[in-house]
Amino acid sequence: MSSISESNLPGVGRKFQVETLSGDRLTIVIHDDGTRELYHFSRKNLDRPASVLRLTDGEARQIAGIVGGLTYVPKSLPSTEVVLEDLVLEWFTLPQGAFATGKTISELQLRTQTGASIVSIIEPNRITRTNPEAATLLNDSATLILAGDRRSNAKLKHLLVAGKGD
Numbered sequence: 001m002s003s004i005s006e007s008n009l010p011g012v013g014r015k016f017q018v019e020t021l022s023g024d025r026l027t028i029v030i031h032d033d034g035t036r037e038l039y040h041f042s043r044k045n046l047d048r049p050a051s052v053l054r055l056t057d058g059e060a061r062q063i064a065g066i067v068g069g070l071t072y073v074p075k076s077l078p079s080t081e082v083v084l085e086d087l088v089l090e091w092f093t094l095p096q097g098a099f100a101t102g103k104t105i106s107e108l109q110l111r112t113q114t115g116a117s118i119v120s121i122i123e124p125n126r127i128t129r130t131n132p133e134a135a136t137l138l139n140d141s142a143t144l145i146l147a148g149d150r151r152s153n154a155k156l157k158h159l160l161v162a163g164k165g166d
Contacts, residue, residue, distance in 0.1 A: 094143075099161060100161070114148070115152035123139060
């Protein structure tokens with residue numbers, strides 16, 4: 001597992017440093033004005049960046065979605081998750097014949113019953129629905145990105161498959 005450290009940069013923003021398994025380093029500076037700077041250091045020379053990239057807030061958020069798998073999950077990773085303190089983003093594929101198939105998000109009262117939410121849906125034909133509306137219909141084999149704590153996500157998955165929150 002790679003290691004991540006973070007520190008405040010007074011008057012500038014916050015710095016995150018990622019030491020990868022390959023030995024490379026990625027330093028990310030998030031400025032208080034929303035811009036980001038990414039510094040890539042090759043393991044061969046950790047004293048001087050091999051490349052630097054400056055991004056606007058919007059560009060950084062789009063790239064984060066791509067890298068984080070919000071629009072495409074590699075086929076070799078049928079289930080994955082991202083943990084941000086108590087928040088867990090979990091990818092879950094709705095199995096064939098699940099209770100939730102053909103029902104809307106509002107009809108199922110997912111958040112009310114479980115405390116977790118569906119924040120994105122990737123349909124089998126690769127159409128992506130980020131922040132789906134309550135009237136969104138759930139389809140077999142769609143990959144749902146769930147957001148909640150571990151317990152809430154487990155309840156949500158059980159509700160989607162079996163029709164019960166527990």
